[in-house]
Amino acid sequence: MEKNVEIIDQKIHMSRAVFRESWISIKSNKLRSFLTTLGIIIGVCAVVIMVAAGQTVQNMINDSFEGMGSNLLLVRPEFVATSGVKSGGQSVVKTGDADVIKKLKYIKAVSPIVNGTAQIIYGNENYMASIVASTPDYLYTGKWEIERGEGLSDRDVKSAQAYILIGKTIESNLFPSGESAIGKTVRVSNIPFIVKGVLKAKGQGMGGVDRDETVIMPVTTYRRRIRGSYIPNRVNYIMAQVDSDKNINKAKRYIENALRESRRLKPGAENDFRVDDMTEMVETVKSVGTYISILLASIASISLIVGSIGIMNMMLVSVTERTREIGIRKAIGAKNSYILYQFLLEAILISFIGSMVGMVLGIGISQVVGVILEKSVPISMLTVVISFSVAIIVGIASGIFPAIKATKLDPIEALRYQ
Amino acid sequence: MAKVIEVEHLYKSYPMAIGDPYPVLKDVNFSIEEGEFVAIMGPSGSGKSTLMNTLGCLDTPTSGVYKIGGEVVSGMNEDQLANVRSEKIGFVFQGFNLLMKRTLLDNVSIPLIYAGYGLDEQHKKAEEMLSHVGLQNFVERFPSQISGGMQQRVAIARALVNNPKLILADEPTGNLDTKTSVEIMNLFQKLNEDGKTIVLVTHEPDIADFAKRLIYIVDGVVHYDGPVSEFKGKR
Numbered sequence: 001m002e003k004n005v006e007i008i009d010q011k012i013h014m015s016r017a018v019f020r021e022s023w024i025s026i027k028s029n030k031l032r033s034f035l036t037t038l039g040i041i042i043g044v045c046a047v048v049i050m051v052a053a054g055q056t057v058q059n060m061i062n063d064s065f066e067g068m069g070s071n072l073l074l075v076r077p078e079f080v081a082t083s084g085v086k087s088g089g090q091s092v093v094k095t096g097d098a099d100v101i102k103k104l105k106y107i108k109a110v111s112p113i114v115n116g117t118a119q120i121i122y123g124n125e126n127y128m129a130s131i132v133a134s135t136p137d138y139l140y141t142g143k144w145e146i147e148r149g150e151g152l153s154d155r156d157v158k159s160a161q162a163y164i165l166i167g168k169t170i171e172s173n174l175f176p177s178g179e180s181a182i183g184k185t186v187r188v189s190n191i192p193f194i195v196k197g198v199l200k201a202k203g204q205g206m207g208g209v210d211r212d213e214t215v216i217m218p219v220t221t222y223r224r225r226i227r228g229s230y231i232p233n234r235v236n237y238i239m240a241q242v243d244s245d246k247n248i249n250k251a252k253r254y255i256e257n258a259l260r261e262s263r264r265l266k267p268g269a270e271n272d273f274r275v276d277d278m279t280e281m282v283e284t285v286k287s288v289g290t291y292i293s294i295l296l297a298s299i300a301s302i303s304l305i306v307g308s309i310g311i312m313n314m315m316l317v318s319v320t321e322r323t324r325e326i327g328i329r330k331a332i333g334a335k336n337s338y339i340l341y342q343f344l345l346e347a348i349l350i351s352f353i354g355s356m357v358g359m360v361l362g363i364g365i366s367q368v369v370g371v372i373l374e375k376s377v378p379i380s381m382l383t384v385v386i387s388f389s390v391a392i393i394v395g396i397a398s399g400i401f402p403a404i405k406a407t408k409l410d411p412i413e414a415l416r417y418q
Numbered sequence: 419m420a421k422v423i424e425v426e427h428l429y430k431s432y433p434m435a436i437g438d439p440y441p442v443l444k445d446v447n448f449s450i451e452e453g454e455f456v457a458i459m460g461p462s463g464s465g466k467s468t469l470m471n472t473l474g475c476l477d478t479p480t481s482g483v484y485k486i487g488g489e490v491v492s493g494m495n496e497d498q499l500a501n502v503r504s505e506k507i508g509f510v511f512q513g514f515n516l517l518m519k520r521t522l523l524d525n526v527s528i529p530l531i532y533a534g535y536g537l538d539e540q541h542k543k544a545e546e547m548l549s550h551v552g553l554q555n556f557v558e559r560f561p562s563q564i565s566g567g568m569q570q571r572v573a574i575a576r577a578l579v580n581n582p583k584l585i586l587a588d589e590p591t592g593n594l595d596t597k598t599s600v601e602i603m604n605l606f607q608k609l610n611e612d613g614k615t616i617v618l619v620t621h622e623p624d625i626a627d628f629a630k631r632l633i634y635i636v637d638g639v640v641h642y643d644g645p646v647s648e649f650k651g652k653r
Binding site (some may be wrong): 009010011013014016017018020021024025028324325327328329330331332333334335336337338411412415 | 471474476477496497500501503504505508509511515516517519520524528529531532533534535536537540576580
């Protein structure tokens with residue numbers, strides 16, 4: 001028992017001593033150690049910055065999706081195969097489909113949507129607006145709120161009234177003097193419309209689009225007076241809001257069944273429409289952000305590989321230079337394992353110090369850049385984990401070969417080395 | 419008296435690129451008792467360096483038995499040999515072989531690292547040993563800051579620090595002037611008087627004279643083994 005304690009004590013002493021020997025050897029070659037460490041510092045720093053950049057982009061993407069409900073379903077036309085051949089033609093989604101969906105269980109709001117752009121004019125002012133032609137439910141599915149005035153009614157849609165709701169940017173551009181737009185007659189594609197309501201500001205959307213440039217009008221009015229379509233009542237897509245996240249899959253099935261029935265699709269025939277849930281889309285776009293992070297980090301890690309080759313190079317030179325020292329150490333009782341640990345530890349220490357400095361520097365730089373660009377840059381656990389793993393992995397990977405080379409030296413030969 | 423070294427039928431040959439292995443040591447037999455001061459001499463190429471390396475456990479014999487303190491060393495693996503070197507042997511080399519970037523204190527401490535001592539104990543023992551060889555005022559100096567004779571005394575302190583059974587000195591005065599050589603040899607004599615077993619390899623008869631016993635090797639064979647004083651006439 002006592003003997004075991006003694007052996008453990010000796011091991012502790014020995015590991016401390018080996019650590020001290022490695023540290024002294026790093027210190028006694030200050031310039032060389034610094035330059036080698038610099039390779040790792042730059043490598044880790046680059047990786048940390050790139051990961052931070054990737055995550056910032058990812059956060060920006062996520063932010064722009066925020067508010068877009070995860071309980072939304074999108075019904076869109078699908079390419080159809082006729083007798084096994086995918087024809088170039090697309091099927092269509094019509095306002096009638098929205099009426100079918102609206103009657104289904106779990107569905108809270110449905111809005112068929114046609115998108116377009118049109119010039120909107122009031123007096124001397126004009127603006128290029130993005131048009132969303134839909135139904136009153138669009139306020140729910142599109143998460144809009146009325147700031148002043150009122151929303152569209154079902155009657156407005158039914159009788160294709162020339163009413164519009166306008167975004168804040170449109171209002172401030174058409175009415176620079178600050179008077180209210182409510183009740184004013186503006187021209188959209190040269191057709192007079194009455195402004196029925198002003199929408200609450202939403203700010204920037206994805207890709208820097210100003211969402212307050214939106215003009216909402218009844219889908220019927222758009223089709224009859226602004227832009228018709230060969231197929232009557234054709235819309236771009238239909239947004240359906242489900243009462244709760246839990247029911248999204250059930251609602252999806254209900255919609256599919258109901259539409260197949262109303263479209264008289266034969267059993268076994270493929271759907272000529274598709275129902276996507278938004279979470280899928282959001283996840284897809286989010287995963288793009290992840291790929292960007294990974295790509296950036298991989299590019300940066302090339303510099304890390306170069307840095308680790310730097311350590312290996314230094315260690316190889318060091319082993320050759322210190323052949324005689326290795327011989328002396330062996331002659332006075334060093335086992336091969338001590339020589340191995342000493343050189344391996346040197347490489348690990350250098351890589352560890354480099355990684356830690358690189359991590360701190362990388363976090364610092366990315367925060368400073370974040371402040372300058374007025375973006376909040378996250379400090380992620382990922383960077384810390386990466387830095388520590390790099391420290392150990394690079395150290396071992398670049399140190400093991402030179403260390404083994406050191407242990408293989410024959411003490412007699414090594415002592416003769418000048 | 420206990421035997422420190424026993425060498426029985428020791429052979430050492432080196433493999434050649436072509437033909438038979440080249441024999442360097444041929445049936446060497448001798449033993450050294452505790453407290454002896456032995457000089458090993460011989461012309462160059464006689465095999466005395468090989469014998470020295472074998473005695474120092476840096477090299478293994480091709481055949482034969484080598485015992486240190488009764489323990490059979492021949493046939494041990496590298497790690498076991500390292501342990502023997504650490505515990506039982508102290509080396510003094512011709513070129514001093516100090517670590518130039520380390521203080522004298524660190525240099526003398528190094529054998530104690532491998533013997534498993536803690537840092538405080540290492541430094542305490544190393545300081546004692548440095549004052550034993552008269553260098554107590556130089557512990558924080560570096561080898562490049564002191565003379566060759568002093569460096570060799572540091573090397574002797576390093577050899578002694580783990581209290582080995584055997585001191586092996588390979589041409590310890592080869593790099594020193596005559597006056598300093600005498601000083602170093604007097605130090606060895608003093609250590610021997612204190613009971614240390616010393617084996618010295620040299621080619622200088624004057625240096626061998628400091629020892630008590632001489633083993634003279636020619637062509638890998640022990641040619642003479644006896645008191646130094648009696649060998650003189652045959653030279």
